[in-house]
Amino acid sequence: MVENLTTDVLVVGAGPAGSMAAKWAAKSGARVLMIEKRQEIGSPVRCGEGMSKDWLKEVGIVPSNRWINVEVEGARIFSPSEKVLEINEKHAGNEVGYVVERDAFDKQLAIDAGNAGVDVLLKTAATGVIRENGKIVGVHAKRFGEPFTIRAPVTIGADGFESQFGRWAGLPTNLALKDMDSCLQYRMTNVDCDVRYCDFYLGSVAPGGYVWIFPKGEGLANVGIGVQLSQIHGTAEPRKYLDAWIANHPAYSKGKTIDVVGGGVSIAPPLKQTVTDGVMLVGDAARMIDPLTGGGIANGCIAGKICGEVAAEAVREKTPTKEFFQKYEKGWRARFEEKLYRNWLAKEKLCTLSDATFDKVVDALEGVKLQKLSVHNILKAVHEKYPEVTREFETFL
Amino acid sequence: MNRETGPDASDLPDPEAASGEPLSGRASVRRPERALPSKKHLHIESSGQLCIYCGACVGVCPLNCVYLDETRITFDEKICTRCEICVRACPVGAIAID
Ligand SMILES: Cc1cc2nc3c(=O)[nH]c(=O)nc-3n(C[C@H](O)[C@H](O)[C@H](O)COP(=O)(O)OP(=O)(O)OC[C@H]3O[C@@H](n4cnc5c(N)ncnc54)[C@H](O)[C@@H]3O)c2cc1C
Numbered sequence: 135m136v137e138n139l140t141t142d143v144l145v146v147g148a149g150p151a152g153s154m155a156a157k158w159a160a161k162s163g164a165r166v167l168m169i170e171k172r173q174e175i176g177s178p179v180r181c182g183e184g185m186s187k188d189w190l191k192e193v194g195i196v197p198s199n200r201w202i203n204v205e206v207e208g209a210r211i212f213s214p215s216e217k218v219l220e221i222n223e224k225h226a227g228n229e230v231g232y233v234v235e236r237d238a239f240d241k242q243l244a245i246d247a248g249n250a251g252v253d254v255l256l257k258t259a260a261t262g263v264i265r266e267n268g269k270i271v272g273v274h275a276k277r278f279g280e281p282f283t284i285r286a287p288v289t290i291g292a293d294g295f296e297s298q299f300g301r302w303a304g305l306p307t308n309l310a311l312k313d314m315d316s317c318l319q320y321r322m323t324n325v326d327c328d329v330r331y332c333d334f335y336l337g338s339v340a341p342g343g344y345v346w347i348f349p350k351g352e353g354l355a356n357v358g359i360g361v362q363l364s365q366i367h368g369t370a371e372p373r374k375y376l377d378a379w380i381a382n383h384p385a386y387s388k389g390k391t392i393d394v395v396g397g398g399v400s401i402a403p404p405l406k407q408t409v410t411d412g413v414m415l416v417g418d419a420a421r422m423i424d425p426l427t428g429g430g431i432a433n434g435c436i437a438g439k440i441c442g443e444v445a446a447e448a449v450r451e452k453t454p455t456k457e458f459f460q461k462y463e464k465g466w467r468a469r470f471e472e473k474l475y476r477n478w479l480a481k482e483k484l485c486t487l488s489d490a491t492f493d494k495v496v497d498a499l500e501g502v503k504l505q506k507l508s509v510h511n512i513l514k515a516v517h518e519k520y521p522e523v524t525r526e527f528e529t530f531l
Numbered sequence: 532m533n534r535e536t537g538p539d540a541s542d543l544p545d546p547e548a549a550s551g552e553p554l555s556g557r558a559s560v561r562r563p564e565r566a567l568p569s570k571k572h573l574h575i576e577s578s579g580q581l582c583i584y585c586g587a588c589v590g591v592c593p594l595n596c597v598y599l600d601e602t603r604i605t606f607d608e609k610i611c612t613r614c615e616i617c618v619r620a621c622p623v624g625a626i627a628i629d
């Protein structure tokens with residue numbers, strides 16, 4: 135028999151968002167328990183492992199060679215006929231930065247949480263919520279297969295893209311088909327790629343998404359694809375698209391796959407509600423992934439910190455209510471909601487472009503030195519060469 | 532509400548509303564509610580030989596009825612409408628309804 139437990143703050147899921155929330159709740163004085171259904175934090179990896187770096191300091195993460203593979207200088211965007219738009223880091227607004235070892239990164243964040251006093255239970259899955267008088271007061275869980283309960287005034291749902299917790303808690307986190315991508319990635323060795331860049335291939339090679347190549351150094355790279363679910367009609371389509379793309383690229387067709395990674399990514403507008411009585415959602419569970427880039431590590435960690443601090447405060451004040459949690463809701467929204475929304479609008483548009491239009495857009499930008507990479511500046515440059523293309527984008531100008 | 536598995540189907544919005552748009556497209560993809568009476572008797576399963584345990588199917592299911600233990604996918608067949616969203620979302624084609 136596993137003993138039933140009680141704590142101040144319960145965190146479901148030990149990904150980056152969960153570990154961040156747990157750490158900051160503990161640092162702010164709460165008793166914190168974090169549960170994770172896997173046997174090993176961070177593994178298996180479900181990530182392209184690219185991330186920007188300007189936000190790390192804000193949340194108290196210290197860059198370390200234990201999890202950084204390479205530091206890239208910029209990104210290259212390839213149109214269908216392989217015209218190239220090069221974006222260096224300064225212009226990219228730090229959209230690129232490191233290619234990391236995600237399992238080592240996740241473990242480091244969990245170590246930081248542990249060092250801050252968080253208790254961690256592995257092989258422990260939440261299986262449902264405990265509701266009393268309409269309020270959620272903890273979860274039903276299984277530890278090594280044995281059922282038990284964990285009660286806590288505050289439960290933080292950080293259970294990732296596959297999140298079931300939010301829906302158990304009655305929060306509307308379901309996604310439209312056009313607002314999610316199905317992804318597959320091979321970690322390949324023996325590939326000849328430029329370690330200075332993260333590469334992105336747009337167009338019908340990956341409907342509604344893109345193919346990415348993130349270099350990990352020494353001939354190793356993550357070669358992956360995301361395809362918009364509304365543009366998938368049969369089975370195993372992401373795998374078929376990715377295999378076809380690789381077969382067409384000499385540098386990659388010689389590569390040897392040593393690892394297969396899959397997963398879902400939300401490319402959705404910001405949720406209307408991420409809190410309810412006794413509950414806050416964070417990270418992928420709260421659909422915080424950037425809909426344009428598909429990157430979710432940074433937003434998950436940034437919101438995680440705010441979430442943890444508010445959780446501890448709610449425990450201290452004995453106010454784990456929906457009203458009190460507005461502090462978190464407003465906090466993360468002030469930090470990045472507008473960008474999520476704008477990038478979602480841009481994604482909605484990009485998904486509709488033909489290969490010919492992608493070629494024109496990238497062609498118009500080739501050789502143009504943009505002062506700052508913004509949707510507005512891009513459109514202005516495109517307008518000078520192909521005014522007919524920008525007509526479709528008038529709402530952005 | 533079943534505590535062990537979370538809410539049952541009656542607690543959730545209908546899958547059509549939940550997914551936000553009709554599942555048009557090829558003939559093989561049907562609207563979830565139409566799939567209800569005709570397909571519910573069919574068996575849904577993820578093949579252990581193909582599955583990479585990525586969790587995409589768990590996240591996309593509008594009825595929240597797919598479960599991932601570390602290396603095992605199970606479906607609550609009583610709730611599942613066989614809407615095929617998870618079948619399309621699976622990057623490696625591991626889920627079959629037949
Ligand atoms: C193929 C792919 C490529 C990606 N590439 C990038 C990229 O290059 N850059 C980037 O920034 N982002 C990328 N992302 C997105 C990124 O991986 C996520 O945004 C990030 O992992 C979110 O962190 P999280 O903590 O919210 O969730 P996760 O990292 O998913 O962690 C959730 C944790 O909760 C656990 N869990 C789930 N259910 C339960 C339960 N019931 N009980 C207990 N524990 C549970 C899971 O096992 C998991 O460990 C990619 C995603 C995919 C699928």
Ligand code: SF4
Pocket residue numbers: 575591592593594595596597606610611612613614615616617618
């Ligand atoms: S077919 Fe798949 S997505 Fe649809 S209800 Fe069943 S398990 Fe969920």
Ligand code: SF4
Pocket residue numbers: 396577578581582583584585586587588589599604620621622623624625626
């Ligand atoms: S989406 Fe496919 S590969 Fe991923 S866990 Fe589900 S059945 Fe397995």
